[in-house]
Amino acid sequence: MIKNLKAPFIKTKASDHNIMRDVLIALMPVSVMAVVSFGMRSFLMLILGVVSAVFFEYAYQRILKKEVTIKDLSAAVTGLLMGLSLPSTAPLWMVVFGTAVAILLVKQLPGGIGKNTFNPAVFSRVLIKILFSPLITDWVLPGTDAVSTATPLSFIGDGSKTIPAEAPSFYDAFMGNIGGNMGEMVKWAILLGFAYLVVRKVINFWVPVSMLAGLFLTTLLFGESDPGFALYHVITGTAMFAAVFMVTDYTSGPLNNKARIYYALLIGILTGMIRYSFALPGGVGIAILLMNLLAPVLDGYCTPRVFGHKGRVIPTSSVLRR
Amino acid sequence: MDILKFFTVRGVRIPAHKEKTKDLKVESIKPSKHLYFPMAMHIGKPAKPIVTIGDSVKIGTLLGESEGGVSTNIHSSVSGKVVSIPKDESKKGLETVIIENDYRDDKVKLKDLNESITTEDFMKRLEEAGITGKGGAGFPAHIKYDMERHKSKYLVINGSECEPYSTADHRCMVEYASEIVKIIQLIEKTYEVDEAFIAVEEHMTESRDALKQALKERNAERITLYELPAIYPQGHSGLQIHQILGLEIEEGQRSGDIGVLQSNVSTIKAIYDAVFNNESFHKRIITVTGPMIKNPKNVMVRLGTQVEHIVEACGGFHPGVRINISGGPMMGKSFEDLTLPVDKDTTTLLYLKRYGKEEERACIRCAKCVNCCPVSLQPILISNAYRNREYEMGNILKSESCISCGICTYICPSRITLLEDIQKLNKALEGIEDD
Numbered sequence: 001m002i003k004n005l006k007a008p009f010i011k012t013k014a015s016d017h018n019i020m021r022d023v024l025i026a027l028m029p030v031s032v033m034a035v036v037s038f039g040m041r042s043f044l045m046l047i048l049g050v051v052s053a054v055f056f057e058y059a060y061q062r063i064l065k066k067e068v069t070i071k072d073l074s075a076a077v078t079g080l081l082m083g084l085s086l087p088s089t090a091p092l093w094m095v096v097f098g099t100a101v102a103i104l105l106v107k108q109l110p111g112g113i114g115k116n117t118f119n120p121a122v123f124s125r126v127l128i129k130i131l132f133s134p135l136i137t138d139w140v141l142p143g144t145d146a147v148s149t150a151t152p153l154s155f156i157g158d159g160s161k162t163i164p165a166e167a168p169s170f171y172d173a174f175m176g177n178i179g180g181n182m183g184e185m186v187k188w189a190i191l192l193g194f195a196y197l198v199v200r201k202v203i204n205f206w207v208p209v210s211m212l213a214g215l216f217l218t219t220l221l222f223g224e225s226d227p228g229f230a231l232y233h234v235i236t237g238t239a240m241f242a243a244v245f246m247v248t249d250y251t252s253g254p255l256n257n258k259a260r261i262y263y264a265l266l267i268g269i270l271t272g273m274i275r276y277s278f279a280l281p282g283g284v285g286i287a288i289l290l291m292n293l294l295a296p297v298l299d300g301y302c303t304p305r306v307f308g309h310k311g312r313v314i315p316t317s318s319v320l321r322r
Numbered sequence: 323m324d325i326l327k328f329f330t331v332r333g334v335r336i337p338a339h340k341e342k343t344k345d346l347k348v349e350s351i352k353p354s355k356h357l358y359f360p361m362a363m364h365i366g367k368p369a370k371p372i373v374t375i376g377d378s379v380k381i382g383t384l385l386g387e388s389e390g391g392v393s394t395n396i397h398s399s400v401s402g403k404v405v406s407i408p409k410d411e412s413k414k415g416l417e418t419v420i421i422e423n424d425y426r427d428d429k430v431k432l433k434d435l436n437e438s439i440t441t442e443d444f445m446k447r448l449e450e451a452g453i454t455g456k457g458g459a460g461f462p463a464h465i466k467y468d469m470e471r472h473k474s475k476y477l478v479i480n481g482s483e484c485e486p487y488s489t490a491d492h493r494c495m496v497e498y499a500s501e502i503v504k505i506i507q508l509i510e511k512t513y514e515v516d517e518a519f520i521a522v523e524e525h526m527t528e529s530r531d532a533l534k535q536a537l538k539e540r541n542a543e544r545i546t547l548y549e550l551p552a553i554y555p556q557g558h559s560g561l562q563i564h565q566i567l568g569l570e571i572e573e574g575q576r577s578g579d580i581g582v583l584q585s586n587v588s589t590i591k592a593i594y595d596a597v598f599n600n601e602s603f604h605k606r607i608i609t610v611t612g613p614m615i616k617n618p619k620n621v622m623v624r625l626g627t628q629v630e631h632i633v634e635a636c637g638g639f640h641p642g643v644r645i646n647i648s649g650g651p652m653m654g655k656s657f658e659d660l661t662l663p664v665d666k667d668t669t670t671l672l673y674l675k676r677y678g679k680e681e682e683r684a685c686i687r688c689a690k691c692v693n694c695c696p697v698s699l700q701p702i703l704i705s706n707a708y709r710n711r712e713y714e715m716g717n718i719l720k721s722e723s724c725i726s727c728g729i730c731t732y733i734c735p736s737r738i739t740l741l742e743d744i745q746k747l748n749k750a751l752e753g754i755e756d757d
Contacts, residue, residue, distance in 0.1 A: 005656040006742055008728035009647055009674055010336075010486070016686050016735045072683065114685045255689040255700065306720040307697035308560065308573040313718045318703040321710075322687075 014201075016113075020073035022200045026193035027080055027245065033189045034182035037142035038088035042182055045095050046083040053079025053099040060108045074113050078102050081121040081245060084183025085238070086128075089140055094132065098124045115322045118292045119252040122242075126285040139179030149179040152236040153275070160276075161223050163232050173235050184241035194244045204257060207264045208243035214268020215239055222276045239271060242284045252288075254295040255319075259302035267291045296320045333553040333561075333696045334729050336486055336652070338525065342618045343489045343611050345528070348497055350622045351635040353400050357626035359385050359419040360410075363665035364454040365461050366392030371417050377404045380428040382602045385419045388449065394462040395452035399604035399624035401428040421626070431600040441467075444512050444597070451596035452603045454666045455589050463589060466578070475581035476567060477510055477518040479590055481529060482550050484557035485650025488670040490607040491587050493620045495522070495529035498591050499536035505594040507542055513583060518545045519566050520587075525552045554652065555727040559584050561696055573723060588669075608664065610636045614644045614673035623664050629671060630660040639673065647672040652728040683736040691730035691740055697723055701730035705743035708750070716747045724748065 035043045057075035061068045070076075082098045102120035110116050141149045155167035168178045176186030184190070197203045216230045223229035234240065247253070247264050254263050267287045274283030299319040305312045362368040369386030373379065379398040386396035402424040410416045432450055435443055449464035479502070483491040495502060502520075510518045522530045533547055548566050550556040560571045562584075569580045577584050585593070588607065595601040604625055611618040616637030623632060629646075633639065647654040648662075649670055691701040700719060707715035716722070721744050730740035 005645060006739075007647075007649075007654055007656075007726075008652045008732045008741070009645060009654065009656070009672075010651045010732060011680070011737065012733050012735070014733075014735050015737070016683055016688075019686070019688065019735055069684070072686075074686070112684060114687050250687040250689065253687075255687060255692045255702070257689075257693045260689075304692075304698035304700070306699055306723050307564075308571055308575075308723055309720055310572070315700075315703060315715060315718045317712075318700075318707060318715055318719065321706055 016072050016074075019202055020077050022197065022202045023077050023245070024073060024080065026196045026202075027077075027084065027183070029189035029192040030084060030183045030186060030241070031080065033176060033186040034084065034088070037176060037185065038140075038182065042088045045086065045088065045090070045092065045182070046080060048092060048095045049081075049083030049099055050076050050079040052096045053082065053103050056100055056103040057108065060104055061112075066112070069113060072113065075103060075107075078107065078120050081183070082124060084241070085121060085125045085181050087139055087179075087181050091135060094128060094135065098128055101127055110322065114251050116251055117322065118289055119246055119249045122246050122252075122285050122288045122292075126282070126289060129282050129285070141179060142177060142185070151179045152232070156229070156232060156236070156275075161229065162226065163229055167232075170232065170235070173232070178236070181238060181241075183245075184238045187235055187240055190240050190244055197244070197248070203244075203248040204260060207248050207260050208240075210261050210264035211243040211247045211268040211271075212239065214265040215272045216268070218269045218272025219276070222272065233272065233275065237275075238282070238284045239268075242288065243268075246284075246288055251322075252292045252295065254299040254302070256299060256302050256304060258304070259295070259298040262302065263291055263295060263298050266294075332694065332698070333555060334694050334733060335552060336554045336732070338552065339486045339611075340489050340492070340526075343487075343609050343620055344492055344526070346489075346493070346618070346620050348493050348607050348620045348622050351627075351632065353423055353425075353624045354627055354631040355423055356405070356628075357398075357400055357421045357423060357624060358628060358661075358663035359396055359398070359421070359626045360413075360663065360665065361386045361396060361417050361419070362413075363396055363625065364394050364667070366394070368416060369393060369396045371407055371419055373404045373407075373419060375404050375406055378402070379404060379421060380430045381604060382430040382432070384602075385421075386417075388452075388462075392462060392465060394454055394464070395450065395602070397452055397602040397604050399626050400424075401426045429601075432596065432602060434600060435597060439508065439512055439597070441512055444509075447596050448593065450602065451592070452666075453589065453592050453596060454603070455586060463585070463593070466585075467583070469576070469578050473578060473581050474513050474583040475516045476583070477506065477513065477515045478563060478566060478577075478582055478584040479506060479518070479520045479587055480557060480559065480562060480584060481533075481587040482521045482523045482557045482562065483526075484523065484552075484554045485652055485654075485670070486554075487611050487672050488609050488650050489611075489620055490609045490669050492526050492529045493609075494588050494591050494607050496532045498594070499529075499532035500539065501594045501598075502587060502590055503533070503536040503540045503542050503545065505590055505597060506545055507540065508597065509583075509593075510544065515583065519548045520545060521548045521550050521556075521562055521566060523552050523556065524549045554729065555696055555725070558696065558725055558727065560725070573720075603666065606664070606666070606668070608632070608668055609670045609672075611670065612647075612673035613675050614640050614642065616640060625665060626663045628660070629657075629662050629664065632664070632671065633660065643676040645674045645676045647674065652732065653726060680737045682738055685736055685738060688735060690733045690735070694729050694733055696727060696729065697725055699724060699744075701740040701744060702738070704747060705738060705740050708743045708747040713747060713750045716751045721747050722751070 053075045102124040106120040106123045107116045174187045198205045219233040220230040270287035271283045296319045300314045367389040380401045383398045400423040402422045405422045406420045445468045453463040455461045592603050704719050704721045724744045
């Protein structure tokens with residue numbers, strides 16, 4: 001008969017599958033707006049991202065005779081994020097290249113879900129930028145006639161202290177009437193996804209807020225205390241999209257809440273510094289990857305004090321292990 | 323709103339499932355023909371049987387005598403005859419006194435106490451009456467009240483039944499509010515405590531209102547009703563003291579060491595019966611509930627009643643595969659044998675539907691276990707240490723401070739058996755220390 005049944009006898013309804021499904025749902029507003037802005041081609045890119053990511057995970061696990069885990073939907077999330085972090089003008093093969101790097105190299109090679117040090121989509125996106133820069137900086141405005149434009153970031157990075165007059169307005173930046181990667185443009189759609197993830201308790205409200213606060217404060221410092229300039233930094237580029245969907249990634253970030261807040265804050269600060277110091281608008285990605293490496297250090301530093309104990313001992317080897 | 327709190331609240335809101343029984347009056351069920359009294363109805367040393375086969379007993383007749391130290395008396399809960407005293411060799415020769423009920427319900431009472439009661443009298447009375455903590459741990463109450471008698475500054479009465487499904491303490495407070503307040507006033511006076519608290523859970527409004535009313539009627543201004551948020555595990559003694567008084571019990575200390583005397587409301591009711599009615603501990607309120615039982619109820623049962631008799635009184639089971647649990651769904655114990663008798667620790671009999679086991683999957687580092695652990699452990703790190711056989715990491719990660727509340731296993735979206743791993747690691751650590 002039934003033996004060795006142990007408490008607790010009830011389990012929460014939330015499962016890894018549900019969490020990833022919630023992330024996919026939260027990505028729907030930005031995905032829909034990407035398709036509305038750029039038409040069928042962007043739709044094709046997003047689908048290609050999801051399908052290729054799932055395929056790579058399936059193929060890798062089948063070939064190496066591992067348990068196939070595509071049902072947890074994490075590969076689909078990575079694929080969609082990959083698609084959304086490219087501009088609509090990027091060549092289709094680049095989507096496939098991106099998911100291959102993300103899934104095979106970054107995620108599966110260290111051992112699959114939960115084992116990767118770097119955020120797969122971010123690592124892949126930064127690599128693409130380094131390798132193929134001219135091909136993916138062909139920014140266009142929303143609409144089918146593909147009017148070339150510059151991203152707002154090109155006006156405010158690299159040592160700028162004020163917003164030049166020719167930069168897009170706050171309103172355009174918020175509504176997505178600018179150039180940029182597909183997912184990052186429509187800010188209200190990102191906020192919708194953010195709200196959904198917070199309500200579903202998938203992410204901690206304060207993590208994205210801390211990241212943006214870090215960016216705001218750093219750029220406020222560089223912008224000679226002009227809050228408008230700092231706010232413009234927050235709502236342009238990939239900052240908001242990354243704050244909600246990349247910085248909150250479970251695997252590549254720290255574990256405990258306190259460490260997660262510091263981690264997000266530091267990503268924000270680093271992003272501001274990179275944007276200011278280099279002619280490198282994609283500072284968010286590099287900031288995230290750097291902090292991915294430092295996540296275990298933060299976890300160690302923020303080890304909670306156990307109830308009833310006076311001091312705490314930092315479990316070094318435990319936080320380093322994935 | 324919890325979700326906007328800077329650091330998420332430690333502990334978890336778990337669906338309470340109390341609505342089926344929380345408004346049901348406690349029913350007395352007719353005792354069965356035979357009652358079973360294992361001589362270990364509590365934590366510590368078993369009692370020694372002092373009756374022999376053929377003896378006539380009454381309600382309150384001493385069946386087993388405390389062996390001294392951590393042990394307690396066991397009394398008959400019915401009148402009748404001792405029919406046998408078998409030894410169970412599988413349980414270290416534990417003896418069980420079996421009594422045949424004659425349904426006359428004759429009683430023997432304890433002696434009247436003096437008008438002005440001293441801590442000595444009080445402690446003696448608890449020992450005579452065989453009272454143990456009724457919250458589930460079953461620690462003999464006289465030892466606790468003896469240890470803390472000189473240093474108690476605060477009295478905390480635990481009425482927060484944080485386990486889902488259980489409503490026994492809740493009904494006890496609703497139906498015996500006045501008695502509870504009366505005995506708290508007595509303890510307060512006898513032990514000269516500075517402040518007394520009754521902790522109740524915020525959503526259990528009926529018990530809160532009943533106590534409020536009783537406090538008013540008895541002019542008990544010095545007793546504070548403290549509403550705890552309905553976050554599991556607020557019923558845990560140490561966490562509750564921390565919440566109410568801001569005092570933290572250090573590892574290796576007891577609540578008495580920081581001047582707190584703490585009891586569960588059901589224990590308090592038993593103490594009332596012992597002090598004011600001269601009754602020994604022989605019956606208790608139990609919630610019989612869960613989706614598999616036909617008529618969920620709160621019942622007053624005599625100790626020694628077999629579970630199957632209670633199930634019968636509650637209409638039997640729905641068909642289907644079932645898990646039988648003694649206690650709540652978070653910390654209870656599963657059992658197979660329905661002939662098990664109700665003992666001093668039984669709070670709830672829960673019958674859940676049994677589903678197939680969900681396969682465990684890889685950790686996704688969501689860290690819900692880390693951020694919800696009520697004592698700030700990092701369950702996933704402890705689990706990893708156990709699975710990698712790095713047992714000594716258990717000391718660094720303080721795995722021995724686990725209160726076994728089960729939140730980590732409950733909340734894990736990948737269904738990792740975190741609590742089980744922590745307990746296994748602690749066992750392994752004990753083994754290392756023993757060698």
